Amino acid sequence: MMRVKSGAxxxxxxxxxxxxxGGSMAFNLWKTTSDKEPAKYREGxxxxxxxxxDIRGSYALSDIVAAFxxxxxxxxxxxxxxxxxxxAAFQVKSLEGRFPVDAxxxxxxxxxxxxxxxxxRGLPITAAANTGLPAAAAEILLAKAPLDAAGIADVKAxxxxxxxxxxATAAPATAASAPAAKEPAAGSGTATKTEPTADRTIKGSTxxxxxxxxxxxxxxxxxVLGGPMGAASTVVKDFATAKGIEFSTVKTALQALxxxxx
Amino acid sequence: MRKKSFPIRxxxxxxxxxxxxxxxxxxxxxxxxxxxPPLSEVSLHxxxxxxxxxxxxxxxxxxxxxKKVHQASFILMGIGLLLALLFGxxxxxxxxxxxxxxxxxxxxxxxxxGKRYNRLIPASLDRVLRYLRYAVLVWVLVMTALTGKxxxxxxxxxxxxxxxxxxxxxWTGYAILAATLVLSLFVERxxxxxxxxxxxxxxxxxLFRIFSIKRNPPTCTDCKACDxxxxxxxxxxDKKGRVRDHQCITCMECTSERACPVAETVEVKL
Numbered sequence: 050m051m052r053v054k055s056g057a058x059x060x061x062x063x064x065x066x067x068x069x070x071g072g073s074m075a076f077n078l079w080k081t082t083s084d085k086e087p088a089k090y091r092e093g094x095x096x097x098x099x100x101x102x103d104i105r106g107s108y109a110l111s112d113i114v115a116a117f118x119x120x121x122x123x124x125x126x127x128x129x130x131x132x133x134x135x136x137a138a139f140q141v142k143s144l145e146g147r148f149p150v151d152a153x154x155x156x157x158x159x160x161x162x163x164x165x166x167x168x169x170r171g172l173p174i175t176a177a178a179n180t181g182l183p184a185a186a187a188e189i190l191l192a193k194a195p196l197d198a199a200g201i202a203d204v205k206a207x208x209x210x211x212x213x214x215x216x217a218t219a220a221p222a223t224a225a226s227a228p229a230a231k232e233p234a235a236g237s238g239t240a241t242k243t244e245p246t247a248d249r250t251i252k253g254s255t256x257x258x259x260x261x262x263x264x265x266x267x268x269x270x271x272x273v274l275g276g277p278m279g280a281a282s283t284v285v286k287d288f289a290t291a292k293g294i295e296f297s298t299v300k301t302a303l304q305a306l307x308x309x310x311x
Numbered sequence: 312m313r314k315k316s317f318p319i320r321x322x323x324x325x326x327x328x329x330x331x332x333x334x335x336x337x338x339x340x341x342x343x344x345x346x347x348p349p350l351s352e353v354s355l356h357x358x359x360x361x362x363x364x365x366x367x368x369x370x371x372x373x374x375x376x377x378k379k380v381h382q383a384s385f386i387l388m389g390i391g392l393l394l395a396l397l398f399g400x401x402x403x404x405x406x407x408x409x410x411x412x413x414x415x416x417x418x419x420x421x422x423x424x425g426k427r428y429n430r431l432i433p434a435s436l437d438r439v440l441r442y443l444r445y446a447v448l449v450w451v452l453v454m455t456a457l458t459g460k461x462x463x464x465x466x467x468x469x470x471x472x473x474x475x476x477x478x479x480x481x482w483t484g485y486a487i488l489a490a491t492l493v494l495s496l497f498v499e500r501x502x503x504x505x506x507x508x509x510x511x512x513x514x515x516x517x518l519f520r521i522f523s524i525k526r527n528p529p530t531c532t533d534c535k536a537c538d539x540x541x542x543x544x545x546x547x548x549d550k551k552g553r554v555r556d557h558q559c560i561t562c563m564e565c566t567s568e569r570a571c572p573v574a575e576t577v578e579v580k581l
Contacts, residue, residue, distance in 0.1 A: 080382040081357035
């Protein structure tokens with residue numbers, strides 16, 4: 050009867066780990082970080098271009114420069130990383146907690162970088178209502194981004210530290226009055242949109258389960274998506290980003306499904 | 312008295328502990344722009360096999376990993392499961408740094424409490440508590456599937472232990488780590504016994520593993536040395552052959568190489 054002694058067990062454990070990891074490295078399967086390549090738009094005029102909505106906290110500024118061709122100097126200055134020892138290696142998640150939440154509740158974090166990059170490059174994006182921009186980022190966008198009047202107003206309204214009155218007079222962007230980027234945009238052609246907060250409103254955190262609960266049929270949802278919707282627990286925005294679909298394009302159609310059931 | 316064999320398991324445990332500690336320190340240094348040369352930018356999540364387990368649902372339904380989990384976790388999950396299929400939860404007994412730390416503190420507990428160490432919890436209560444880790448496992452799997460995020464991260468003492476200096480650790484992580492370390496002074500491997508969801512997954516393999524701990528009744532002197540040596544309080548001395556207890560961690564402390572005084576009486580066999 051085959052016995053395994055402790056010396057053999059030690060060897061087996063080490064060999065299985067070394068062989069498993071080494072073998073997967075040899076076949077290029079050993080991945081301990083994401084590729085730092087954001088998902089791409091798959092439809093519309095922007096098909097094939099990187100989607101800023103997929104920028105993640107683990108991205109360094111150099112990853113964003115590579116994916117979106119935003120100058121490092123602008124990116125670093127916008128988010129206060131220009132004095133870092135290596136601004137290119139500055140990770141987006143490092144922003145969390147770096148800027149205090151202002152009196153109006155605007156937060157500066159990963160979503161701010163997504164918004165900045167999208168506006169800088171004239172790409173469509175759906176940012177959260179409380180996503181803020183540092184003053185330096187707003188300054189750069191106002192000077193260099195292809196913004197129309199509504200876009201300029203939205204940037205001003207999102208600038209951290211901006212007075213509430215400025216936000217109110219700046220015609221906050223909504224699905225109906227979203228400022229359009231001057232460059233061609235995919236899908237709905239909108240740039241920034243704030244998320245409505247009313248019940249049964251599709252937001253950045255809405256899951257497929259929410260939409261099902263609100264009465265929409267699975268087949269209708271899949272018709273909008275053009276394919277299977279995935280797990281009910283999946284966040285619609287994450288699903289759209291992963292599939293290379295601009296969230297704003299499906300959001301409108303899904304909202305219509307939900308509204309029809311009210 | 313037969314001399315115990317060289318404790319090679321300790322060597323393997325220390326090696327894995329040092330490796331994980333170096334990766335953890337490297338992560339901290341990376342933020343300051345310094346890197347330990349042979350170590351790449353590997354996060355602890357990326358090398359946690361349990362990350363692979365909690366990602367299975369997400370991979371099947373949405374073709375994506377749970378946030379912070381990468382392909383390496385899946386490969387390590389495969390390695391862990393292969394070893395478990397062959398030898399049971401050998402990962403727990405030989406590799407897991409959290410188990411190693413609990414054992415180290417347990418040595419201090421043994422010195423303080425003597426024979427009372429690891430025998431303080433009433434058997435009837437202990438028997439029920441042993442199933443708590445399956446409840447934890449179900450909760451973690453469900454919550455991770457519902458949220459698409461690592462639900463256990465905020466409670467994981469292993470992640471907390473190697474991120475003590477990080478701002479990413481939740482207070483619940485610190486609390487559970489502190490409770491685990493304090494309890495380790497009284498109970499051997501308390502987190503493994505009662506709370507570890509990955510141990511729960513691997514423990515199931517004890518029911519059908521290929522190489523099992525086997526007791527040979529004809530040569531057994533019924534001295535109960537195997538029972539006393541088992542960190543998981545498994546009663547080996549009453550088994551007619553294979554030990555199929557779901558809590559076994561294949562540490563081999565009960566075998567004829569370590570605790571059992573009679574040769575070829577308690578062994579890991581096909």
